[in-house]
Amino acid sequence: MKTQASALTDYFNAPLITIEEDEDAREEDLWFLPGPLEEEPDDLPPGPRAEPPDTAVIEDWAKAEGFHAVRLAKVAGRLGALDDRLLRGPEGWRHRLALIEAADLSWFAGDRVSSDRLALWISMRLSGAQDDPNALARAGWAVRRLTGGPGPKADLAAFLDRRDPETIENSAERFEDRVGAWLDVMAAAAELHPITRACMGFHLWSLAGLGQHGDQMEAAVTASRIAASDGSGAIFAPLAMGGAGGLRVSGLPPERLVGWLDGMNSAILTAMRHLDDIEAWATRAEAMTAMLSGRTPRALRQMLTEWPLVSAPMAEAMTGTSRAAVQRNLTWLENKGLVREVTGQGRFRMWRAAI
16 A cells, blocks of 8 residues: 555656647547538528618608509699698687697597587686596697797607606607608608608508607607698698597508508598688678677687687687676677587586588
8 A cells, every 4th residue: 555655756756748639639539519511501591681671661751652543633733722722721720720720630640629628628728526637738839839930850759858867867768869760761761752751651650669648649749740740821731620530540651551541531532621611601600790889799600710719708718808798798799600609518618610
């Protein structure tokens, strides 16, 4: 038996093994490793070249526009006729159509703000206990954006009244970045017709991360301003007056665009018929009130052409006349069949033009 001393002597007198010899021995022991890889011939066909996503999206919408070119031209012609009529008509027509469109959009978005509640909120900031203040604020924002001001192309964040907070987590995507991505796609689609571009922007809204509560109304108002960006009379293109059918379409771009065009066509026709009715009413009201003295009849007549619904406190505040004069003239107009009371109650009564 070897002693500890002799074992140590054998260890130190053993021949040294080099690193190369040690690695060779280890590789021989690892019998389960595969052999050297053989280079396979590269005889596979080349794969398809990936296009940038924005380019692919724009090409799809360009094809859809070409497929529905005749329908698009028809809708564009009707929008041009509405633009010309509003350019030649009184300023109050734009405001009236904006109120109707905003109220219909609120129903599409699920807020369900009626035209009378919206009129009271816009004119006097009055709301009832049953009203949702956030819903009224969103509808009021829609009215402001549909009646004037810079469009979404100038500054989309200012148009939406949305900004990034001063303190934001590093991992959170900034709103400015999401807006910038959406604007880049819209700018790249500049060769498309504004109506097609509006439809594309509406359907890409949520994909760009711009969605929040009320995002459908924001997307619709933005699209309506884009669709009418080439006009000078119509500030927005009606989308919801005919039932908002074009805003509910799904599917591929050709299906979305044809539904959008049909919905816009119906909304424009509804707006034109409404202008026909209010123009005929204004002519009849002017002839019947010519015998009345004072400025109250004329002020009420102009107000009833601008607002779908009018209350006595609202008329008093906006015309600057006394409550008694407003009540007296509204009663006279009602007796002559020019206005109609729509609430059917003794308090908080509302009148509309009998068109």
